[in-house]
Amino acid sequence: MSPRCRALTLVLSLSILAAAEAEDGVPLPRTPIGVPEVRGCWLTQYVYLGKSEAQLRAIAQNIKAGHMNTVYVAMYSGATVYWPSRAYKAAGGAWGSSTTDYAAFLTDVFHSEGLKVGAWFEYGMAVGPATHPLAVAHPDWLARDINGDPVTNENGGFVFLSPGHPDAMALLTEMVRELAANYNFDEIQVDRYRWGRKSSAGREFGYEAATASRYLAQYGVNPPADVNDPQWVAFREGLVNAAMQQAYTAIKGVNPHILVSSVPVGSYGITQHMQRWPAWVEGGYLDLVMPQMYLTSLSAFRTEFNTQKALAGAHVDKLGVAYRASEDNDWSLVRDQLNYARSRGVPHAGLWVYHQYTSQIAIQDEIDNLPLPGRPWEALAYNPFVSERMLQVVVDNRDGAPRYVESGAWTNSAQPDFFRFDSRITAGGPPATATFSAALPKSGRYDVFVWYTASSNRNDAAAYTVTHANGTATVPVDQRTGGGQWVRLGRWVFAAGPLAPRVTLSSAGSTAGEYTSSDAVKLTLTGYALGDANGDAVVDAADLALLDGCPTGPDGGPVGAPCEAFDFDDDGDVDLVDLAAVQLAAQ
Incomplete structure (x- = not known):
């Protein structure tokens, strides 16, 4: 760094340190706050369905009153989905609602109340009863025992998808990919990735044609009748492992900052469910695992905990505990179990379950008691697994004003490849806009991504104007092809701020026979900018510590990722113009 740059850095240091305190000298709050512990609970669809925004906010505030920081909302549960999943519908399933996208609704509400939000993919390979439309449409997708029966003894006779059937696993992979790509979930929790069972012995399934043919191709013989044959067990375990890895890869391919977790059954999951x-x-394809340790005595819990901790091996840092905190457990037992796990280096926890079996929420006694002085959750906590870079903002035409505003003549489109529930079109002629x-x-x-419906009569140069921190940029898009998916316009710097126009679509220049499609826009955070090098939404001394070595001088770039936050004008270098802007940002 030149002497001039070092001098400016000193000035910046003084100004930033001064700005790091409020006028009364009290340090400004910084995030994260508290101890690094996952403290979550599972929220069933039976609780949130039909609730108003005010009622949902009351639920969020109740969860936070228990010093929890994460909520896992049921998205695939009750033999249906609670977001408009195109993959699930195409396979024969039905949506839980044709008017409300609960994935969007719940993430917005719970995030605004300060909670991290996980999409609980509860059903996983479980389908529902044998009469479920998915099971009827795809009988070859189902796991079966040696007699060809797909019915398990779980949930009154559920059937499961076979991890050996590529099309069945492709469906699940696309479903979790949708949750990752189309919403602002911090976490995708992949549940029930396992085989079903008929009895407490388990391991009965895997004899369906898809799996049997793969075994024959690999070993040259049909699967053995002995369900506990070591080679046969390892083969079926491998199929489940491959399915989990496939889901993980799909989610991370959308956004590497999304946390991927799972809540496997107890230690019997290995011996009975081949999980x-x-x-x-x-293998590196799970970020957090919270095995279900639903024990009703402390001694039984200790045994199960020590078994699960041993299974984690060198990855205890990824281990949490799912606690049974429903009403038949006294909160003091959960307290004792928490204390035991925490004393052995496993503080991360999830409480089963935020659900109303009777007159009160099942975990209300834990919410009321665990944060009290001297108890495990007295201190506030933050979720250390969730990346501060995990931020996706999606605006859909269904959002309406003020998030989505049209000018000119727009109507609903008949094209099927819309985002969520529908899309809009306008004919060429007098210019129309959608903001x-x-x-x-x-x-x-x-x-910045856009979603539109494609057709041969679409605008071949639909003008998307992006309003960013350094001005505007207009990108023409040929809407005759490439619809029904996210199409990237580019990458720009945006300043934090309240509701404001980010993208405007215009039909200007289109002819009378051309139609412009308006559907959705997505902004995905990829890196920090405008002096906020650590992403805590404050420009302060912590950012200054990262500035040394970043100045390049005019046209001296490109700058690397650690320094791109200081390239205010987004011109590829960090020069005196940028450093002056850092100083102003810190004041």
Whole structure:
């Protein structure tokens, strides 16, 4: 760094340190706050369905009153889905609602109340009863025992998808990919990735044609009748492992900052369901695992906990505990179990379950008691597994004003490849516009995507104008092809701020026979900007510590990722113009 740059850095240091305190000298709050512990609970669809926004906010505030920081909302449960999943519908399933996208609704509400939000993919390979439309439409997808029977003894006779059937696993992979790509979930929790069972002995399934043919191709013989044959067991475990890895890869391919977790059954999951979760963490395709330790005595819990901790091996840092905290458990037992796990280096916890079996919420006694002085959750906590870079903002035409505003003549489109529930079109002629507005909680570099419906009569140069921190940029898009998916326009710097126009679509220049499609916009945070190098939404001394070595001088770039936050004008270098802007940002 030149002497001039070092001098400016000193000035910046003084100004930033001064700005790091409020006028009364009290340090400004910084995030995260509290101890690094996952404290979550599972929220069933039976609780949130039909609730108003005010009622949902009351639920969120109740969860936070228990000093919890994460809520896992049921998205695939009750033999249906609670977001408009195109993959699930195409396979024969039905949506839980044709008018409300609960994935969007719940993430918006719970995030605004300060909670991290996980999409609980509860059913996983479980389908529902044998009469479920998916099971009827695809009988070859189902796992079967040696007699060809797909019915398990779980949930009154559920059937399961076979991890040996590529099309069945492709469906699940696409469903979790949708949750990752189309919403602002911090976490995708992949549940029930395992075989079903008929009895407490388990391991009965895997004799369906898809799996049997793969075994024959690999070993040259048909699967053995002995369900406990070591080679046969390892083969079926491997299919489950491969399915989990496939889901993980799909989610991370959308956004590497999304946390991927799972809640496997107890230690019997390996011996009965062939659910060998240690392979998932060892293989690097699971970020957090919280085995179900639903024990009703402390001694039984200790035994199960020590078994699960041993299975985690060198990956205890990825281990949490799912506690049974329903009404038949006194809160003091959960307290004692928490204390035991925490004393052995496993503080991360989830409480089963935020559900109303009787007159009160099942975990209300834990919410009321665990945060009290001297108890395990007295201190506040933050979820250390969730990346501060995990931020996706989606605006859909169904959002309406003020997030989505049209001018000119627009109508609903008949094209099927819309985002969520429908899309809009306008004919060429007098110009029409559609403006997508969003609030951005963090300054940063964002990838901007658009979704439209494609057709041969679409506008071949639909003009999308992006309004960013350094001006505007207009990108023409040929809407005759490439619809029904996210199409990237580019990457720009945006300043944190309240609701404001981010992308405007115009039909200007289109002819009378051309139609412009308006559907959705997505902004995905990819890196920090405008001096906020650590992403805590404040420009302060912590950012200054990252500035040394970043100045390049005019046209001296490109700058690397650690320094891109200081390239205010997004011109590829960090020069005196940028450093002066850092100084102003810190004042």
